[in-house]
Amino acid sequence: xxxxxxxxxxxxxxxxxxxxxxxxxxxxxxxxxxxxxxxxxxxxxxxxxxxxxxxxxxxxxxxxxxxxxxxxxxxxxxxxxxxxxxxxxxxxxxxxxxxxxxxxxxxxxxxxxxxxxxxxxxxxxxxxxxxxxxxxxxxxxxxxxxxxxxxxxxxxxxxxxxxxxxxxxxxxxxxxxxxxxxxxxxxxxxxxxxxxxxxxxxxxxxxxxxxxxxxxxxxxxxxxxxxxxxxxxxxxxxxxxxxxxxxxxxxxxxxxxxxxxxxxxxxxxxxxxxxxxxxxxxxxxxxxxxxxxxxxxxxxxxxxxxxxxxxxxxxxxxxxxxxxxxxxxxxxxxxxxxxxxxxxxxxxxxxxxxxxxxxxxxxxxxxxxxxxxx
Numbered sequence: 001x002x003x004x005x006x007x008x009x010x011x012x013x014x015x016x017x018x019x020x021x022x023x024x025x026x027x028x029x030x031x032x033x034x035x036x037x038x039x040x041x042x043x044x045x046x047x048x049x050x051x052x053x054x055x056x057x058x059x060x061x062x063x064x065x066x067x068x069x070x071x072x073x074x075x076x077x078x079x080x081x082x083x084x085x086x087x088x089x090x091x092x093x094x095x096x097x098x099x100x101x102x103x104x105x106x107x108x109x110x111x112x113x114x115x116x117x118x119x120x121x122x123x124x125x126x127x128x129x130x131x132x133x134x135x136x137x138x139x140x141x142x143x144x145x146x147x148x149x150x151x152x153x154x155x156x157x158x159x160x161x162x163x164x165x166x167x168x169x170x171x172x173x174x175x176x177x178x179x180x181x182x183x184x185x186x187x188x189x190x191x192x193x194x195x196x197x198x199x200x201x202x203x204x205x206x207x208x209x210x211x212x213x214x215x216x217x218x219x220x221x222x223x224x225x226x227x228x229x230x231x232x233x234x235x236x237x238x239x240x241x242x243x244x245x246x247x248x249x250x251x252x253x254x255x256x257x258x259x260x261x262x263x264x265x266x267x268x269x270x271x272x273x274x275x276x277x278x279x280x281x282x283x284x285x286x287x288x289x290x291x292x293x294x295x296x297x298x299x300x301x302x303x304x305x306x307x308x309x310x311x312x313x314x315x316x317x318x319x320x321x322x323x324x325x326x327x328x329x330x331x332x333x334x335x336x337x338x339x340x341x342x343x344x345x346x347x348x349x350x351x352x353x354x355x356x357x358x359x360x361x362x363x364x365x366x367x368x369x370x371x372x373x374x
Contacts, residue, residue, distance in 0.1 A: 002336060005308045005329045005348060012083075012335035015191055016069040017184035020082055024331040029064055033275030033283070037306030040283035044315050045374045046154060049361035057357035058364040059350065060099075063323045064149055064245040064300060066121060069099030070363055071313050071323035074330055075304055076125035076151065078107030079202055083331055085194040086338040091330055094343035103325065104206070106138055109198075111205045112145035123149035124206070125249070128157065129216075132237060133230045134208035139241050142207055150242045151261050153327070154230050155250030155273050156216075232259060239264040249304065252287045254294035261298055267322075268295070271304035274327055285319065292320025310353030314360070317368040 002008045013021050024301035027034035061071045074091050081087040088102070088110040094245040095102045096119035103123035104115050116122045124142035128135050145360060185192045203215035210216060216224070239246055248260045249269035260268050270288050292301055303321040308329060309314065316324045326349070333345035357365060360372050 002341075002344060005332065005345060007340065008329070008336045008345060012332040015188060016083065016335055017181075017191070018179075019184065020191075021335075024077070024083060024335070025328060027274065027279065029279040031275060031279065033272055035275075036281075036283040037272070037275060037285070038308060039306075040285035041306055041308070041312045041315055044285075044319070045224045046311075046314075046356070046360060046361045046372055047374050050126050052359055052361035054358050054361050054363040057354060057362055058366075059353050059357070061323060061365050063101065063302075064247070066101070068101065068121075068323070069122055070310075070346075070353060071246045072100055072346075072349060073123070073302070073323065074100065074102040074326075075325035075327035076103040076105040076107040076108070076123075077327055077331060078202070079109055080331070080334070081109035081198055081202060082195065083335045084191075084338050085197060086334065088115050089118050090334050090339040091342045092122065093339055095119055096121070096348055097143045097343070098346045100346065101149070103149070104147075106207050107204045108206050109202060109204070112142055112147055120146070120148070122147050123247075125151040126238070127153055127230045128230045128234060129224050130208040132234065134228070135234070135238065136241065137208045138357065139208065139238070143243070146245075149245045150238070151245060151247045151249050151269070152230060152235060152238055153249050153273075154235075154256075155252075155271065155277055156229065175245070181333060183219050232263060233264070235260070235263040245296040247300075247302070251291065252282060252284070254290050257291045257295050260277040261295065265299055267300035268332055269303060269304050269325065270304045270321070271325075276303055285316065287317070288319045288321060289295065310349040310351065311356040313349070313353050314356050314365075314368055315373065318370050 059070050060067055073097050084090060088108050092102045092115045101121035101123055102119050103125050105125050106127045124147040126138055153216050201217050203217050205215060207216045245266045246266045247267040250271050251257050251268045253274060257268055270284045270291055272284055284303055288303055300322045303316040303324040307324055307326050313324055329345050330342050333341035
């Protein structure tokens with residue numbers, strides 16, 4: 001049992017090979033944006049109430065048409081099985097028990113149908129891999145699997161081979177790369193055994209297929225992610241193709257939020273891809289208020305980046321977000337303790353959120369507004 005998200009991160013750092021830990025933990029170049037995302041929350045302080053009486057506040061809210069137990073969703077990450085054998089299912093199951101949605105990546109290790117079976121409030125995150133033909137394949141797959149929400153990622157241009165976007169696994173057909181990776185892996189036998197049970201190739205069952213019908217694999221991710229970037233006309237095409245709630249992830253400018261509205265989205269995610277794409281990007285919490293003002297309640301706004309405790313959900317709501325996504329915290333929990341570790345992370349967020357609302361004397365999360373912040 002770990003007592004904080006920071007403690008889960010430290011356990012994950014010890015249990016994973018350095019390159020794998022940096023895949024889930026690190027950012028681009030100097031990692032200034034990674035630090036900025038988290039530091040932005042510390043600049044906003046609370047104004048607690050005197051004589052509070054809200055001892056058991058209602059933490060729930062509605063996210064994209066469905067009531068959720070907390071204003072929180074699991075953010076999508078590719079090739080989660082590199083962290084722990086439980087993979088995406090190790091997050092889907094506890095999220096379902098806690099009444100929360102999970103978003104899975106196009107590069108997810110588990111088939112979308114298996115994740116939906118574990119958590120019916122499953123969202124599918126879409127890259128334009130293979131252009132509209134590839135995107136159409138993924139959209140049809142997500143719909144047939146029963147995914148409820150489609151999340152289109154808009155901020156992946158300009159990724160270099162050195163960036164921490166694709167997992168740092170050796171090529172099974174390259175003995176030299178295996179030998180280079182071996183020293184760090186052999187020192188972590190529990191992690192290595194977990195990885196080898198599923199195989200080093202690590203296929204992506206929800207991504208478009210190769211021309212010969214075989215699955216794309218982890219080695220394909222880096223070269224394919226930026227080959228066909230998303231354009232505004234593509235987003236309009238996706239809107240026509242997808243019948244359910246549609247979200248655009250990667251919005252940092254008010255003008256882009258307005259363009260997304262014109263394309264028919266139901267929500268946007270204020271996100272800088274966790275600092276993995278453009279170092280020096282503004283912190284997402286800093287960008288949030290101007291975007292919220294521009295949107296003016298015409299679509300839902302979710303925040304992604306830097307959240308480390310339930311109190312951060314209150315800060316995000318007070319500055320204009322309806323709810324938020326967490327990425328690194330649940331991945332640290334998965335690395336530290338598999339499915340049980342993810343459950344602990346969610347419990348930490350729930351406890352912190354409840355305590356924060358109680359001290360602000362708010363009986364419902366939906367009552368949070370800017371007056372609680374200094």
